[in-house]
Amino acid sequence: MASAAAPSPKANMGAPAPRYDARLKVTGEARYPADVAVANPAFAVLVTSSIAKGRIERLDLDQARAVPGVLDILTYENTGELKPAKFGQGSSTSIQDLGPDIFQDGQIIAVVLADTFEAATEAAQSVKATYAAQAPSATFGSQGLNSEDAAKVSQQHEHLPEAGDAETAIGGADVTIDGHYGTPTQHHNPIELFATTCEWTADRLTVYEPSQFVYGLRNGVAQRLGIAPEKVRVASHYVGGAFGSKGTMTPRTAMIALAAKRLNRPVKLVATRDQGFTIATYRAETRHHIRLGARRDGKLVGYAHEGWEISSRSDPYVVAGVEDSAQLYAFGAVKTKVNVVHADRNTPGYMRSPPVVPYIFALESAMDEMAEKLGMDPIEFRRVNDTMTSPIENKPYSSRSLMACYDRAAEAFGWKRRNRLPGSMRDGEWLVGYGCATAVYPTHIGPAAARVRLMPNGDVRVQIAAHEIGNGVYTVLGQMAAERLGVGLSSVKVEVGDTRLPPAPVAGGSNTTASSCSAVLKTCDAIRAKLFHASVTANDGPLAGRNVEELTLTDGKVAASDGTGENLADVFKRLGMSTIEEYSEFVPDGLEPDAVADLYAGKLTMTGGPHGKKVMYAMGAELVEVHVHSQTCEIRVPRIVGAFAAGRLMNTRTVHSQYMGGMIWGISSALHEATEIDTRYARYVNDNLADYMVPVNADVKDVQVILVPEVDHDVNPAGVKGLGELANVGTAAAVANAVYHATGKRIHQLPIRIEKLL
């Protein structure tokens, strides 16, 4: 059935098969980690610090201990056996101790354990902490921050993009733009809370925790507990939204494992929503200074971009999105710099499209300003600067369909109707603005291993520790196996999200489909090779003596191009086997051969984006209509059109949902989302779902997704570019540009709220 949710596939696109796990999800049978039953669990409730900087002077636990049902309380005094994990190697932060030193507001200072959740909650509220507090530095503008050059403190970002002499190029340009931009703190707020259940069986630990990287978590927890990773199993079969927040190990996991060991009983934690703001990561606030230079005809000659990003006092977390923004157009000369600004805060971390969301907002806003100053249509301005070669080292793009996306989107949107003059379009009392911006996301790929089994009756089982976070990984891996092994999707059983299975990379950087599908493809091809070999080398049989090159596997048959075929069951008999099971490891070009061995040890290396011989990016164009009320300045987005190209699409249904959800995320970034900080205490104020603004159903009207066909043989064997983090990039700039078009006011600081337009 073709519906908006299930677009008909075009060239190089897979069928919109319904989700493999759909039935389990609509019946409530899908077991998310907090749903897994363990025998007689104790319940854990966290206590977090109420200061951001200082020291615990006294912890009074008497009243808490007196609550009936309380079993144990972990504090800094009895958790010394936990070993530190290094930030940047799978751990979300260096702030791991329960005190006595306090480095951030909301740092975990006690874990209360009781027979019931109710008793643990009561006792947690009775824990009294007395602090020696110091004045914290909260954010940009606060006293006592310290700033460092990211290239000096972050190994990943030692070499930021540079080309030619940008100062001279911009200095001599016909037209220049010089602007400052800013993006706010944001929290992922998946609807699933941060939960952890730990259960020991003798010296073996099982951790049920929503995770985007089960192997990373397994090895991290083992290290903190000082046990062998082989003793730990992490199971995370369904993740209730993650958006980056569940990709690295947070301090809670080892604490809950230790609690379970001390009690000799399973322990269950479901952290509260407000605790989620401080016990995990977030998207840090950023500042940007951009300068662009162009010739009168619109050709860019120079781009300079300096960024500032907030991090914790201890850790140099930085996204450095200039690495991607610098590849986007034929800029001519490029100069970039990124600064990490340390404050007394929890350590930030990956949040959906971490590098590009803030940096592309700034760049695509500046691009619109430049188009305006040149008197050019903003789409035509981008066309003039479109390129198949990156300005950094002149590397070719593996494929790039940006202008095809703009053209498709512009046609569907009716961009022609746009009057270039700001404030010139109206609908009654509403000012109408049209704005556009580019979406871009680097194509990452990592190593992965998979095990696939085929039975004579066509039943298939696929095993790989990829992660189902709503990305549809069960479905697309099933489709890949079904296609290569010539069976129906309903014959394929898929298992993911468990360290009992061969490893896959973190579900981050939109690499999952590329990496995991490539591993499954390789494994299925090994099975095909076995079957084909048996068929052609037989003394008898319909395919004896044929060339394997002309064989395919379809509908439960090994078949030649002339239609001659042999049933699977017969080929199995010939082989004398009742099952074929293959395991294989996929290592992408450009990575070391031991990349999979590293993955087993929880260490991940990835490649792609700007790092290979060719630069690899998925791209899109987003066009929005904004209405701003002429009296109240209320802002509405009645419609948005996005056209995207990302190589081969495995399933148009799951892709459509990711793009649609992504664009709504982008609108949210533009207009709604921001974590407010009380700068006196370096504390998050709106740490709940009523005050942290995310879109509700009534906020979303017309969201149109266009899938633009694209073929790319260079990116990876599956031909797939990652796309889960594509559609929320650029949206905020498109909205800001439309707000300018409607009102003549440039808003450089997100989110765009009424008060900024008054």
Next chain:
Amino acid sequence: MATVSTAAVPAFARAAAAQAGASQTVSNPRAPVDATLTINGRDHVLAFDVRTSLLDLLREHLGLTGSKKGCDHGQCGACTVLLDGRRILSCLTLAIAAQGRDITTIEGLAANGQLHPMQQAFIDNDGFQCGYCTPGQIMSAVACVHENHANTDDEIREYMSGNLCRCAAYPNIVAAVKQARPLMQTASRD
């Protein structure tokens, strides 16, 4: 942006009335209380801490983990269940206050292995990604149709705004409600 949720409201007022009728004297306020709850057509005789929310009771005492905890504060809708056919937030409802009422959870929606039209519509229209908000969305959507609040797209959007979906499947959820509505009406006429 939070428009005011008119959708699911806690059953406090009615619960208080129900409790006043029950003359159970509790000397130790932390001692388990006995209660019988009717869930998906079956009676359950239970003893639990009187502070237990209906959500925690379903999840932790009965293994009915379809109802999800997303905030425990009545802000997300993931815990939505039906109480006497009316949608309520089970995290804001004390389990004890649900005595004598008919509780329907996501596990009780499919009949004899046959999906409810709303469940099928969520599959057909891809009304979810991660699926975590989905049981709450579906329970809310069923009630939304029964309340006669599903007549236009705008009405559906408004009356489904008490259920957050961070994956932002909203347009597909609206399409699912539209698909299921006539089928539910046919079913109830039969």
